[in-house]
Amino acid sequence: MDCIFCKIANGTIPAKKLYETEKSLAFLDAFPLAQGHTLVIPKNHYSKIQEMSKADNLDLFDTVQVMAAKLESISSSCLVAIHNGKESGQEVPHVHVHLIPRKASDGAGPVHSMFTKRPSLGSDEINDICNMITGTK
Template sequence: MDCIFCKIANGTIPAKKLYETPNSLAFLDAFPLVRGHTLVIPKNHYYKVQDMSESDNKDLFETVRVMSGKLESISPSTLIAIHNGKESGQEIPHVHVHIIPRNSSDGAGPVHSMFSKRPSLDEEEFEKIIKIIQNKK
């Protein structure tokens, strides 16, 4: 497989490793947005979060929890982000969690600032969305 994260996980490509478990790996992003920008990946290849096994999912998010605390030694808060599929902005088709140290002067805003074309939904539309997601007719 020609996946850069799989190659990092199996040691073929070096990375600035910060933390490792049998199922996941945390390392510094090679193209950081800020100092300490960290990626956490499952060692097994998965395209989307919902594709992951339960055990890999638990391990990955426990690693995210641990690393979030560690990164607060750099900055008072962290942004945790997952692009879950190509259309959401996922550039590498392997599940990865960004943990980005944040502070009030970093120039980045809240998640709502990312979307300029926000919908205006009425109660009927909210109910339609709920039915679709819950697979009800």
């Protein structure tokens, strides 16, 4: 497999490792958006979070929690972000969680600032969406 994160996990490509468990790895992002920008990955390859085993999922988010606490040495706040599929902005098709220390002066804004074309939904459309997601009619 030609996955850069799998190569980092198996040691083929070096990375600035910050924390590691049997199932997860946290390392500094090679192209940081802020000082301390960290990626947390499962060592097993999964493209999307819904493909992950329960054990890998639990370990990944335990590692996210540990690293979020460690990043408080840089900033009291951090953005926790997952792009889950190509259309969501995922550039590497391997599950990864971004932990990005935030400061009021960083100019990034809230997640809602990313979307300039928001839908205007009526109650019938909202009900239809709810039914599609839950599988009810």
